[in-house]
Amino acid sequence: MKILTGAQIKEADRHTIENEPISSIELMERASNSIAQWICNNVEKDYPLLFLTGKGNNGGDGLAVARILYHAGYNCSVHMAFDKEQLTEECRYNLERLPSGVTSSDLENISGNTVIIDALLGTGVKGAIKEPLLPIIDKVNSLRNSVISIDLPSGMISEYGNKNQKIIKAGITLTLEFPKLAMLLPEAGEYCGEIKILPIGLSSQYISNEETSYHYIAPGFIGEIKQTRDKFAHKGTYGHALLICGARGMAGAAILATGSALRSGCGLVTTHIPAEERYAVNMVYPSAILSLDDESYFSGLPANASKYSSIGVGCGLGQAPQTADALKQLLVSVYKPVVIDADALNIISDHYKMRHNIPAGSILTPHIGELKRLIGEWTSEEEKIEQVKRLAANLKSVIIVKGAHSMVCLPDGNCYFNSTGNSGMAKGGSGDVLTGYITGLLARGYSSEHAAILGVYMHGLAGDKAAKKYGTEGMNSRDLIKYL
Numbered sequence: 451m452k453i454l455t456g457a458q459i460k461e462a463d464r465h466t467i468e469n470e471p472i473s474s475i476e477l478m479e480r481a482s483n484s485i486a487q488w489i490c491n492n493v494e495k496d497y498p499l500l501f502l503t504g505k506g507n508n509g510g511d512g513l514a515v516a517r518i519l520y521h522a523g524y525n526c527s528v529h530m531a532f533d534k535e536q537l538t539e540e541c542r543y544n545l546e547r548l549p550s551g552v553t554s555s556d557l558e559n560i561s562g563n564t565v566i567i568d569a570l571l572g573t574g575v576k577g578a579i580k581e582p583l584l585p586i587i588d589k590v591n592s593l594r595n596s597v598i599s600i601d602l603p604s605g606m607i608s609e610y611g612n613k614n615q616k617i618i619k620a621g622i623t624l625t626l627e628f629p630k631l632a633m634l635l636p637e638a639g640e641y642c643g644e645i646k647i648l649p650i651g652l653s654s655q656y657i658s659n660e661e662t663s664y665h666y667i668a669p670g671f672i673g674e675i676k677q678t679r680d681k682f683a684h685k686g687t688y689g690h691a692l693l694i695c696g697a698r699g700m701a702g703a704a705i706l707a708t709g710s711a712l713r714s715g716c717g718l719v720t721t722h723i724p725a726e727e728r729y730a731v732n733m734v735y736p737s738a739i740l741s742l743d744d745e746s747y748f749s750g751l752p753a754n755a756s757k758y759s760s761i762g763v764g765c766g767l768g769q770a771p772q773t774a775d776a777l778k779q780l781l782v783s784v785y786k787p788v789v790i791d792a793d794a795l796n797i798i799s800d801h802y803k804m805r806h807n808i809p810a811g812s813i814l815t816p817h818i819g820e821l822k823r824l825i826g827e828w829t830s831e832e833e834k835i836e837q838v839k840r841l842a843a844n845l846k847s848v849i850i851v852k853g854a855h856s857m858v859c860l861p862d863g864n865c866y867f868n869s870t871g872n873s874g875m876a877k878g879g880s881g882d883v884l885t886g887y888i889t890g891l892l893a894r895g896y897s898s899e900h901a902a903i904l905g906v907y908m909h910g911l912a913g914d915k916a917a918k919k920y921g922t923e924g925m926n927s928r929d930l931i932k933y934l
């Protein structure tokens with residue numbers, strides 16, 4: 451699914467209105483019906499609804515939703531931040547249609563069970579928030595009430611520039627047609643709470659012609675790239691993954707990576723670990739083959755390293771000087787993509803020249819700390835993304851920036867944001883599971899691009915299933931393997 455900018459979405463609205471038999475008011479009504487339907491399905495009628503409305507079309511959405519839900523039997527009140535004369539035409543039209551039973555609220559004495567529907571600002575926001583919206587946003591953020599934002603949490607700028615922005619803190623954001631880039635970035639993404647994308651039928655012709663380098667990984671795309679399994683396959687059909695991991699005391703990382711590789715569908719998995727750690731891996735995953743290192747760290751290449759269909763390196767690897775030498779030897783001698791994680795990334799950051807040895811098509815999986823070591827500090831999200839794009843192009847490799855909505859940056863500059871996963875995955879070992887799984891997918895025959903996209907999506911989905919079973923506090927990285 452494409453992620454369009456606020457300006458592109460405005461243009462998509464305009465194109466739809468000009469080229470399809472639908473007026474601006476009707477499009478707003480369609481969006482509002484979609485929002486109202488979601489609220490009907492998810493909020494009990496016992497909860498009073500308080501709508502905060504601005505003067506633009508986001509406010510128009512709010513007023514239309516208030517009308518629809520009032521007729522559906524909800525107790526609705528509205529706090530309008532502006533006078534009638536200041537409203538856009540669409541917004542005023544919806545104010546005039548508001549039933550008299552929808553009361554007016556002055557924002558005082560809001561009961562604790564009131565659900566606040568935030569329709570102050572949408573994609574039309576520009577720059578720092580001005581009066582009279584500032585105190586309203588402060589007031590809402592000081593309350594403990596549930597907040598549902600329409601399209602965007604009010605104040606959020608659709609793309610960049612949210613560092614010091616005043617934004618409503620929503621529990622749920624019902625965003626229209628597309629997620630917005632800022633929702634997926636750490637700078638302000640937290641303000642959205644849960645994101646629900648509601649289609650409103652903008653012109654599909656316009657959307658397909660519009661260019662963007664940002665995409666949201668939707669289930670439909672995953673269905674398109676997923677490969678089928680041949681009935682007459684044998685263990686040689688789906689490749690042999692090699693994982694190089696686990697220095698002394700770090701067998702856990704090797705176990706997690708091995709377990710997830712075994713879930714990827716590849717034919718064989720070999721794990722290269724220090725001989726002294728072999729029993730741990732062997733006991734948990736007898737299906738894996740072991741390649742043993744005589745040292746208590748990665749000190750030399752496994753025999754015939756080039757015979758493997760894919761190689762993943764880094765989980766629990768340590769940074770011994772001999773390991774750095776062995777890593778260099780690996781990168782210069784195998785002519786195939788390598789999945790590079792954790793300590794392997796740290797070694798590459800410390801040995802700048804080594805990055806020139808990374809085979810094209812490799813997949814680097816840094817978390818934010820590892821990314822900083824690779825590219826240095828950044829001052830804005832925009833700068834970070836531009837630098838990641840530059841690194842991916844220079845290395846001709848895929849870079850996965852791990853975190854909420856992990857970003858998969860391809861060498862051609864296209865960035866795919868993950869739609870699955872949860873905060874329960876922010877725990878030790880989750881990255882090892884991802885590395886093992888992606889290495890397995892590469893062996894299985896996926897391209898680097900598809901292995902990375904499918905990998906982050908399935909990894910996040912497993913996390914969501916684990917969270918359902920154990921909760922985000924209780925789940926741990928080993929649970930992810932069960933659900934892959």
Ligand SMILES: NC(=O)C1=CN([C@@H]2O[C@H](COP(=O)(O)OP(=O)(O)OC[C@H]3O[C@@H](n4cnc5c(N)ncnc54)[C@H](O)[C@@H]3O)[C@@H](O)[C@H]2O)[C@@H](O)CC1
Pocket residue numbers: 463474475477478479481482504505506507508509511538570571572573574575576577578579580581583600601602626650
């Ligand atoms: N036909 C359409 O155009 C549709 C629009 N839709 C809704 O319309 C929204 C976009 O509407 P608009 O473009 O009217 O914009 P908004 O409703 O987001 O608000 C724009 C208004 O906010 C004011 N404003 C901008 N920056 C501000 C700041 N920093 N501090 C205080 N006030 C500020 C502007 O003066 C302007 O009047 C979408 O987010 C969506 O909710 C949907 O109803 C779908 C159809």
Ligand SMILES: [K+]
Pocket residue numbers: 508568569570571572599600601602603604
């Ligand atoms: K809003």
